[in-house]
Amino acid sequence: MSQIVSQVDLTNCDKEPIHLLGAIQPIGFLLAASNDWIIARASANVAEFIGHDHADLIGRPLADIFPASLIHDLRNRITALRGPDAVERLFHCSIVKGAPAFDISLHMSFGQIVIEAQPSEGPAGDTTSMVTSMVARLDNTPDITALYREAARQVRGYLGYDRVMIYKFDRGGSGEVVGEAVRGGIGTFKGLRYPASDIPVQARALYKRNLLRVISDVNAEAIPVTPERDEDGRPLDLSMSVLRSVSPIHIEYLKNMGVGASLSISIVVEGELWGLIACHHYSAFCPPLQKRSVAQLFTQMFSLQLESRERQAAIQYEARARDISDQLLSAVASDETLLKDPDWLADILTHAIPADGVGVWLNGNYAFSGVTPPTEAFRRIIRALNGMAAGKIFATDHIASIVPGADEYASQAAGLLAIPISRSPRDYVVLFRSELVKSVRWAGDPHKPVEYGPNGPRLTPRESFEEWKELVQGRSEPFTVPQLRVAETLRATLIEVVLRLADEAAAERHQASARQEVLIAELNHRVRNILGVIRGLIRQSQPEEPGVKEFVKVVDGRIHALARAHNQITDDHWGPAPLEALIAAEAAAFANRPSSIRAHGPAVLLNPAAYSTLALVLHELVTNSIKYGSLSTPNGEVQIEWHRSNARDLVLTWEDVKGPPVKPPTRKGFGTTIVERSVPYDLGGAAKATYNPDGAKFEFVIPARHVVDAKNSAGPKLNLWGKTHDNRGLHKKLPPPGVLIDKTLLLVEDSLIIALDVEDIAAQLGAREVQTYATVQGALDAIDREKPSVAVLDINLGDANSFPVADRLAELGVPFFFASGYGEQARMPADHRARKVVQKPYTVENLARAFATLFGADDR
Numbered sequence: 001m002s003q004i005v006s007q008v009d010l011t012n013c014d015k016e017p018i019h020l021l022g023a024i025q026p027i028g029f030l031l032a033a034s035n036d037w038i039i040a041r042a043s044a045n046v047a048e049f050i051g052h053d054h055a056d057l058i059g060r061p062l063a064d065i066f067p068a069s070l071i072h073d074l075r076n077r078i079t080a081l082r083g084p085d086a087v088e089r090l091f092h093c094s095i096v097k098g099a100p101a102f103d104i105s106l107h108m109s110f111g112q113i114v115i116e117a118q119p120s121e122g123p124a125g126d127t128t129s130m131v132t133s134m135v136a137r138l139d140n141t142p143d144i145t146a147l148y149r150e151a152a153r154q155v156r157g158y159l160g161y162d163r164v165m166i167y168k169f170d171r172g173g174s175g176e177v178v179g180e181a182v183r184g185g186i187g188t189f190k191g192l193r194y195p196a197s198d199i200p201v202q203a204r205a206l207y208k209r210n211l212l213r214v215i216s217d218v219n220a221e222a223i224p225v226t227p228e229r230d231e232d233g234r235p236l237d238l239s240m241s242v243l244r245s246v247s248p249i250h251i252e253y254l255k256n257m258g259v260g261a262s263l264s265i266s267i268v269v270e271g272e273l274w275g276l277i278a279c280h281h282y283s284a285f286c287p288p289l290q291k292r293s294v295a296q297l298f299t300q301m302f303s304l305q306l307e308s309r310e311r312q313a314a315i316q317y318e319a320r321a322r323d324i325s326d327q328l329l330s331a332v333a334s335d336e337t338l339l340k341d342p343d344w345l346a347d348i349l350t351h352a353i354p355a356d357g358v359g360v361w362l363n364g365n366y367a368f369s370g371v372t373p374p375t376e377a378f379r380r381i382i383r384a385l386n387g388m389a390a391g392k393i394f395a396t397d398h399i400a401s402i403v404p405g406a407d408e409y410a411s412q413a414a415g416l417l418a419i420p421i422s423r424s425p426r427d428y429v430v431l432f433r434s435e436l437v438k439s440v441r442w443a444g445d446p447h448k449p450v451e452y453g454p455n456g457p458r459l460t461p462r463e464s465f466e467e468w469k470e471l472v473q474g475r476s477e478p479f480t481v482p483q484l485r486v487a488e489t490l491r492a493t494l495i496e497v498v499l500r501l502a503d504e505a506a507a508e509r510h511q512a513s514a515r516q517e518v519l520i521a522e523l524n525h526r527v528r529n530i531l532g533v534i535r536g537l538i539r540q541s542q543p544e545e546p547g548v549k550e551f552v553k554v555v556d557g558r559i560h561a562l563a564r565a566h567n568q569i570t571d572d573h574w575g576p577a578p579l580e581a582l583i584a585a586e587a588a589a590f591a592n593r594p595s596s597i598r599a600h601g602p603a604v605l606l607n608p609a610a611y612s613t614l615a616l617v618l619h620e621l622v623t624n625s626i627k628y629g630s631l632s633t634p635n636g637e638v639q640i641e642w643h644r645s646n647a648r649d650l651v652l653t654w655e656d657v658k659g660p661p662v663k664p665p666t667r668k669g670f671g672t673t674i675v676e677r678s679v680p681y682d683l684g685g686a687a688k689a690t691y692n693p694d695g696a697k698f699e700f701v702i703p704a705r706h707v708v709d710a711k712n713s714a715g716p717k718l719n720l721w722g723k724t725h726d727n728r729g730l731h732k733k734l735p736p737p738g739v740l741i742d743k744t745l746l747l748v749e750d751s752l753i754i755a756l757d758v759e760d761i762a763a764q765l766g767a768r769e770v771q772t773y774a775t776v777q778g779a780l781d782a783i784d785r786e787k788p789s790v791a792v793l794d795i796n797l798g799d800a801n802s803f804p805v806a807d808r809l810a811e812l813g814v815p816f817f818f819a820s821g822y823g824e825q826a827r828m829p830a831d832h833r834a835r836k837v838v839q840k841p842y843t844v845e846n847l848a849r850a851f852a853t854l855f856g857a858d859d860r
Contacts, residue, residue: 022235023222024243025215027286028102028118030225032109032236036062036071039112040236042225042243058226066095074106074115081108085209087240091290092120103289107240114236116243121288130294134158135301144309148179151277151302156181159287159295161263161279165189168275169204172196175275186282198253208273210240211266212296216286218254218261242289261285263292265299269307277302314482321352321486325493332497342369345429352490353417353483355431362427362498372432373399373413377406385418385428393487394418395479397433407474410435415476419487421494429494433476576605576708579614579650583640586618597622597631601642603710604650610706613682614652620671621654621698630659630695648704649685656695664691739851741766743789746782748805749819750774750797754842758792761844765851779805783812790854791816792838792847795828806832815854 024030029043041057062071070093077088090104095117102117134154141147148166156164163186166179173196180190199207207213222245225236238244254262263279277299287295328348332338338345346358346369357370361382366375373381384402388394397415400406406413414435421427479487583599606614622631622638630636636659642652656662665672679685679700686701745767749755755772762770771788773779776797782788783805791809793802795818802818809816810831817836818828828835838850 022225022228022238023245024116024225024238024241025217025245026220026223027216028116028243030117030241030243031057031062031065031115032225033062033113033115034111038062038065039230040225040227042223067097070095074104074113077106078108078113084108085240087210087242089289089293092123093117105242105289109237109240110234112236114238114241116241118243118289121290127290127294127297130158131297131301134298135305138302138305144306144313145179147302147305147309149181151299152179152181154298155265155277155279155295158298159263159279159291161261161281161285162186163189163280165278165280166267166275167194167278169273173201175199178275204273206239207264207266207276208268211268211299212242212263212292213246214242214261214263214286214292215246215251215254216261217284218251218259219284242292258282263287263295265296267299267303267306269303269310274303274306314485317482318486318489321489324348324352325489328490329493329497340367342367346370349429349431349490352486353431353479354433354477355417356434357413357432359430359432360428361430362421370432371412371434373406373409377403377409377413378430381406381416381430382428385420385430386426391420393420393484393491395484395487397476397478398474400474410474413476414474415478417479417483417487419491419494421491421498427498429490433479435474436477576607577611578710579604579606579642579652582606582611582615582618586615586622597638597640599640601640601652602644604642604644605708605710606650606702607706607708610683610702613678614700614702616674617678617700620674624671624675625656625659625696628660629662630656633659636660644704644707644709645701648707650702650704650707652700652702654696654698654700656697659695661693662691662696663693738766739848739855740768740790742768744769744771744786746779746788746791746809746814746816747772748774748776748779748791748797748802749794754840758842758847761842761847764844765848776800776802776804780808783808783814787812788814790814790851792850793818795820795837803829803832806835817850817854 024042030041031038032040038057038060057065066074073090073093077090080088085107087105087107089106092101093104094101101120103120105116107114137150137154138147141150152164152166155161162183164181165177167175168178169175174193175196175198176193177189177191180188182188225238229235257280259280260283261281265277265279267274267276277295331348340360340362342358342360345360346355349355349358350370355370357368357372359372359378360367361378366378368378372378380403381399385394395415395417396402399414399416400410412434413432415433417431417433419429419431421429579601580599580603583597625631625636625638630638637657639655639657640652642650645651675698676687676689679687679702683702683706685703685706686699688699690697690699740762743766745762747755747758747762747770749758749772752774755774759770759772771782773782774797779793779802791805791814793805793809793816795801795803806816806818817838818832819838819840819842821840828837836850836853838846
């Protein structure tokens with residue numbers, strides 16, 4: 001139905017009678033058949049053509065009209081049809097014995113066979129030799145202009161039209177007559193341009209499908225197809241018909257030009273409508289179907305020639321451009337300063353793409369060579385380019401279309417080709433072309449507005465085709481498609497150059513940073529695993545004696561204090577870490593105690609060595625206070641204060657208040673040694689212990705070389721560990737020990753000692769069963785045998801990771817969380833980035849909270 005739709009769109013008028021849309025020219029007849037029965041026909045005088053009264057045709061079998069031999073030939077041709085737009089032809093066919101022969105064209109339309117016939121002018125001649133001779137003349141043309149002219153000459157000489165034109169479309173849709181052969185005395189159209197509105201978009205779509213269209217007489221009355229619609233209510237689709245009538249708008253258009261007959265053959269290059277071979281005659285005229293078919297074949301050969309020559313020219317041009325691109329890359333590789341030399345850059349680029357000047361914009365700096373716009377105008381142009389699609393070249397022959405006021409400097413720069421040379425749209429090499437003042441010859445005023453016809457909103461054909469000259473100003477020579485392709489090649493080269501320079505400048509920085517990240521992550525992972533193994537060994541090796549159990553508990557706490565400090569240091573990329581975070585971590589580790597730790601002092605950072613040392617000191621102080629000091633009583637408090645001395649050393653004091661009476665220790669254990677000697681010995685500072693009856697007081701001096709001021713000058717007074725509130729959100733009551741009651745736990749962990757430790761913790765939390773596996777496959781097999789209640793997955797399993805197990809658990813809806821020694825550096829896939837990650841080493845506290853979070857039992 002596309003022909004009907006096309007015609008309706010062309011006329012844009014629902015009032016147009018249907019017989020004008022589904023009609024043929026009176027130069028032959030048309031039959032539509034289904035299952036060998038005639039269902040529609042169109043003819044001026046059927047009896048004249050085939051000796052039958054037209055009223056008797058519809059509903060009769062084809063065998064009553066055509067001889068058996070012709071039906072046989074028609075069926076063979078139908079078999080040869082390929083594709084919805086295929087057309088087959090037979091020449092000099094006998095339909096009625098003793099009557100003139102016919103040339104027949106046939107195609108398929110919605111499952112129906114459409115047969116069209118015109119009187120033949122004789123048997124087919126040697127068409128092969130004819131086409132070969134015509135094409136040979138094309139082969140001998142020296143250039144593209146001569147090719148246009150020769151093609152027009154060949155078609156006119158063969159078909160006999162008064163005027164034959166090679167009509168080429170441009171990117172904007174308007175067309176230009178680029179070649180012509182014409183009868184003497186009627187003037188020339190060569191060089192004239194026609195606005196895009198002369199051939200609407202829907203008409204061009206039809207031109208791509210049906211390559212040959214003929215109008216034998218603009219004054220002839222169209223013959224409607226009978227019946228107008230089939231049994232399904234559809235008109236006959238005549239899109240591929242050779243006899244079909246055309247829009248009355250087009251007929252009126254030709255009459256306004258004084259044309260009596262016309263023929264057009266589509267020129268299709270690389271699958272797109274390149275243009276037309278347009279033939280005009282100034283009286284009624286219709287070459288026989290056989291000659292039209294030969295002209296169509298010749299046009300297809302011409303299209304191939306045209307495509308081949310254009311492609312060859314583009315290949316040669318782009319090869320030269322690639323050579324220039326290679327030269328650019330090679331030159332800059334040996335001398336990177338060349339990229340900042342606009343004169344050198346302009347010289348090499350304009351050898352590939354002709355331009356009058358070049359502007360370079362790099363990191364906000366600019367440079368010019370040749371004829372370019374003023375500096376401020378260049379800035380406005382760059383801003384306009386930044387608002388367009390990133391990473392794509394942009395070309396225009398009219399800068400004023402994107403930058404208001406650009407007409408003021410059009411004599412210097414009217415058109416541009418912008419080549420982005422960075423990942424983001426901020427750096428450019430811009431080629432400028434100066435204004436090209438030219439006179440364009442139009443076939444009528446192209447700016448004349450569309451008029452409304454007598455039937456309402458429909459196109460009205462142009463009435464005037466007098467030559468209309470337009471002086472085009474403010475525009476440059478347009479950049480061609482091959483030049484744009486070359487610009488893409490140059491863009492890739494320039495980006496490679498810029499990125500190479502940028503990468504070389506930043507390579508050491510990035511490599512050092514990357515190495516540091518990897519080393520820190522690996523160190524963190526290894527240290528955590530080592531600490532976990534040590535804790536596991538201690539736990540698994542302890543006998544049942546109460547004294548040994550207490551010793552194990554003390555050592556375990558010290559190891560975990562080191563682990564917390566190590567985690568903070570590695571989170572800050574092995575750089576200085578905040579003192580407040582260290583105090584908060586120790587407070588959080590004993591958050592189930594109903595007492596308070598209050599801290600106050602300026603925001604300061606400690607380097608890694610001081611951070612680890614102070615972590616052990618604070619851990620011992622907290623542990624001793626819980627056992628013997630103020631934190632052992634309901635109302636006791638610890639006050640921690642720090643400040644910077646005049647020498648910029650850090651002075652930190654710890655004081656127990658409201659606690660039980662305190663006496664100096666009678667013996668010095670390892671904990672006391674850590675408190676009194678670690679800071680002096682490891683950091684070169686000082687430590688002083690005072691045991692007052694109302695509470696112990698400790699003072700530490702950490703040398704300035706270990707201390708860095710944080711960005712905020714002072715930290716607020718915080719109740720880090722209190723009964724009623726927790727300003728840092730650190731107060732967390734441990735979940736009940738039975739968080740895993742009646743649950744089976746799947747543990748994926750590649751260290752046996754650590755796995756045994758987790759099994760013991762899970763038993764404390766009430767787990768019914770713990771299944772431990774060190775490999776992904778082992779864990780997957782276990783899941784397939786029995787779905788666990790919950791799972792803990794160590795991310796890193798030697799040379800593998802546990803993500804496949806996580807995917808399987810997610811499919812089954814099993815709750816789980818990850819564990820890692822990499823801390824915040826652990827890299828998670830997108831599907832699991834929201835999952836909780838417990839940092840090693842494992843403790844009862846961090847596992848209990850993690851399980852409670854999974855089951856919604858975390859009491860916070």
